Amino acid sequence: MKRSAWLLIAMLVCSTVCAKQPDALFYLMGSQKSVNSFVAHVDKIGLLVPTWYGVDNQGLVSGGPNLYVLNIAKDHRLPVMPIISMSAGRKGFHDLLHDEIAKQHMIEAMLQQAAEHGYTGFQFDFESISWTDRDAYTLLVKQTAEALHKRGFKLSIAVVPNAPGHAGVGPFSKWMWQYWRGAYDVAVLGKYADLICLMTYDQHTRWTTPGPVDGMPWMQAQLTYALTIVPKDKLSLGIALYGYHWYTGDPVREDGTEASNIKADYIDADESFPLAEQQQANVQWDSVEHESWYYFYRDDMREWVFMPDAHSFRDRYALITQYGLEGFCAWVLGAEDPKVWDELPVAKR
Template structure:
C-alpha cells in the first residue's frame, strides 16, 4: 500500500512538473540588439527562427547563417529553423509559384544548406500574396514539405490570420483579403506543414488608425477560427514583442506635393519604456485588449504609443497553455520588454 501511495504521489507530481511546456519559438534578425537578446536568453528559447534566407523568382536561394549564432545554438542544442522569404515581390512570387523548375531549385538548395549547417527545417514566411494564388501556394507547401520530410526535416509556415474566412465589408478588409489573408488555406496547409505559426499581431499597423498591436478579443477570434482547421498540436500562437508609435508626419512629400501624412512606426521596448519615463507619463493598461498604451503631446498634437509588455505577454502565454497549443511564436528578439523573460522557464534539452 505504501509503495502504491508513493507511486501515486510521484505520478501526481510528475503530472504537474513533467507536462510539456509550450515551445518558445523566437524570431531573430541580424541586428546587434536582436543577437544580444538571443545570447542573453538562449536557455529560454525553444526554437530559433532566424531571417537568413530569401528566394527570387527563378528559385535562387540567397543567404547564409551567422556563424556566431549557429555555433552558440549547436553548443546549447537549440533547434534552428531559418525563415525563407521572397525577394522579388508579389509579381515575382506569382511567377515563381507557377514555375516547377524554379521551385525545384529552391527545394534543392534548402536541402543542401540544411545538411551543411544542421538545420531542423525551414519556415515559409511568404506574405503580400494575391488570394488568386491560394492553390499554388498550397501546392508549393505540399511539394516542399514532402521533400523535406524525406530527409527528416520539418516545414513550418507563418500565416496571416484570416477570420472570418472571407473579405468582409469594408475596403480595407477587402484589400487585406486580396493580398494578405486570402492566400492561406490553413486547413490544407496544416495537412502538409509540421507547424502553423499564426501571426496574431499587427491588428493595427502603419496602414490603420492607432490601436492595439494584438488586442485580446481579436486574438481570441483569430485563434478560435484557426482551431477549426488546424490541430492544436500543430498551432503556434503569434505574440508581438514590439509596439507602434502613431504621429503626424511631414505633409510635404518628397516630390513637393502636400497631403495628410499620419505615420505609424515600429517602437521597441527600449524606446517606448524610456520615452514614457522621460515624459513622466503613466502607462495605461487596457483590461479589455490586455495591452499597455499611452499618449503624449508634441507641437500640441497627440501621439499614441501601444506597447505589448511583460503583462500582455503573460496573458497571451497563459492563453497558449489554456488551449493546449504547440507553443507560441514571437517577433522579434531584441524588441521585447526585458521582464518578458521572467515569465518563461528554462528549456529542458
C-alpha cells in the same frame, strides 16, 4: 490502497508534472541588439528562427547563417529553423509559384543548406500574396514539405490569421483578404506542415488608426477560428514583442503635392519605455485588450504608443496552456521588455 487509486493519483500528478513545456520559438533578425538578446537568453529559447534566407522569382536562394549565432545554438543543442522569404515582391512570388523549375531550384537549395549547416528545417514566411495564388501556394507547401520530410527535415509556416475565413465588410478588410489573409488555406497547410505559426500580431499597424498591436479579444477570436481547422499540437501562437508609435508626418510629398500623412513606426521596449519617461506620459493598462499604451502631445498634436510589455506577454503566454497549444512564436528578439524573460522557464532540450 487499491491499484486503481494509485493509477488515478499518478495520472493527476503527471497532468501537472509531465505536461509538455510549451515550445518557445523566437525570431532573430540581423541587428546587433537581436543577436545580443539571443546570446543573453539562449537557454530559454526552444527553437530559433533567424531571418537568414531569401528567394527570388527564379528560385535562386540567397543568404546564409551568422556562424557566431549558429555555433552558440549548436553548443546549447538549440534547434535552428531559418526563415526563407520572398526577395522579389508579390509579382516575383507569383512568378515563382507558377514555375516548376524555379520551385525545384529553391527546394534543392533549402535541402543543401539544411544538410550543410545542421538545421532542423525551414520556415516559410511568404506574405503579401494575392488571394488568387492560394492554391499555387498550397501546392508549393506540399512539394516542399514532401521533399524536406524525405530527407528528415521539417517545414513550418508563418500564416496571417484569417478569421472568419472570408473577406469582411469594409474596404480595408477586402484589401487585407486580397493580399494578406486570403492566400492561406490554413486547414490544408496544417496537414502538410509540421508547425503553423499563427501571426496573431499587427492587428493595428501603419495602415490603420492607432490601436493595440495584438488585442486580446482579437487574438482569441483568431485563435479560436484557427483551432477549428488546425490541430492544437501543430499550432504556435504569435506574440508581439514590439510596439507601434503613431504620429503626424510631413503633409508635403516628394512631388510637392499635399495630403494627410499619419505615420506609424515600430518601437521596441528600449525606445518606448524611455520615450514615456521623457514625455512624462501616463502609461496605462487596457484591461480589455491586455496591452499597455500611452499618449503625449508634441507640437500640440497627440502621439500614441502601444507597447506590449511583460504583463501583456504573461497574459498571452497563459493562453498556450489554456488552449493546449504547441507553443508560441515571438517576433522579435531584441524588441522585448527585459522582464519578459522572467515569465519563461529554462527550455528543455
